[in-house]
Amino acid sequence: MRLLKPITFALWSLAAGSCLGQSGTDPTDLGPGRRVLFIGNSYLYTQDVAGIVQALADSAGGDRLAVATVAGADLALIDHWNIGTARSVIAQGSWEWVVLQQGPSSVELNRDTLRLATQLFAAEIGNIGATPALFSAWPAENRRQDFPRAIESYTLAAADVSGILLPIASAWLAAWDRDPDIQLYQDGLHPSVEGAYLGALVIYARLLGQSPSGLPATLRLRSGRTISVAPQTAALLQAAAAEVTQAAVSR
Numbered sequence: 001m002r003l004l005k006p007i008t009f010a011l012w013s014l015a016a017g018s019c020l021g022q023s024g025t026d027p028t029d030l031g032p033g034r035r036v037l038f039i040g041n042s043y044l045y046t047q048d049v050a051g052i053v054q055a056l057a058d059s060a061g062g063d064r065l066a067v068a069t070v071a072g073a074d075l076a077l078i079d080h081w082n083i084g085t086a087r088s089v090i091a092q093g094s095w096e097w098v099v100l101q102q103g104p105s106s107v108e109l110n111r112d113t114l115r116l117a118t119q120l121f122a123a124e125i126g127n128i129g130a131t132p133a134l135f136s137a138w139p140a141e142n143r144r145q146d147f148p149r150a151i152e153s154y155t156l157a158a159a160d161v162s163g164i165l166l167p168i169a170s171a172w173l174a175a176w177d178r179d180p181d182i183q184l185y186q187d188g189l190h191p192s193v194e195g196a197y198l199g200a201l202v203i204y205a206r207l208l209g210q211s212p213s214g215l216p217a218t219l220r221l222r223s224g225r226t227i228s229v230a231p232q233t234a235a236l237l238q239a240a241a242a243e244v245t246q247a248a249v250s251r
Helices: 049-060 077-083 085-092 108-127 141-160 168-178 193-208 231-250
Strands: 010-013 034-040 065-071 097-100 131-135 164-166 218-220 226-228
Touching: 034 049, 034 077, 034 085, 049 065, 049 193, 049 218, 065 085, 077 085, 077 108, 085 108, 097 108, 108 131, 108 141, 131 141, 131 193, 141 164, 141 168, 164 193, 168 193, 168 231, 193 226, 193 231
Parallel strands: 034 065, 034 097, 097 131, 131 164
Antiparallel strands: 010 065, 218 226
16 A cells, blocks of 8 residues: 655635645635635646636636635545545535546556545535536656546546546647647646646536637736746647537537
8 A cells, every 4th residue: 555645735725816724624715606626636736727727717708716726746536535634625615516636547556546536525525516527637748658548547437426527638639639749748747838728728618518719828817827828829729628528528
């Protein structure tokens, strides 16, 4: 069994643009919008994926999102379950969706724990009337051959709990089909701004049932950060996101 290394937790109230302290159990002052809780690891917080999703919703002029994140370095969902912080946050908030993310989970053991932890969390999520959404994570750059298995793992986990599949890894493949040279990795594992923007487009489209096409290439996050993607690149990423989210809806 893998030993847990000591970590520091933080719950970010991205709508408020401030860290809420080390306990991660007091998601207050999220601002207006439909409430989304993100649970995961550095895939989420390296580029503030939840904040980008929120900014996309703000820019579109329709439903707004109030988002919060519970994340820690290298954490799998079973780690979050065992530590208990995420469960406490689920119970405290009137969330509409809870996004669940860990690593790519392409190997059998990690797939099994992904599915187990998803089912455990789904019971807690269902108790508050929310819907689980599975963040389909991409493999490391030197393990691109693992994409099909990773996608399959999250597809199975979402189906297990009648949850929403967020086909982010599939969107990365769709983007590379359009431009094999587009840089979606920052460091061989974590997303670049472009990779995070693409993931956020997928989440926005799937949760709100809206097209990602035509959204801004430059976004001001409620945290005060500004992110920008070249307009031509943004159009390509929006097309990739539209392709996979439309496919997900049609299944």
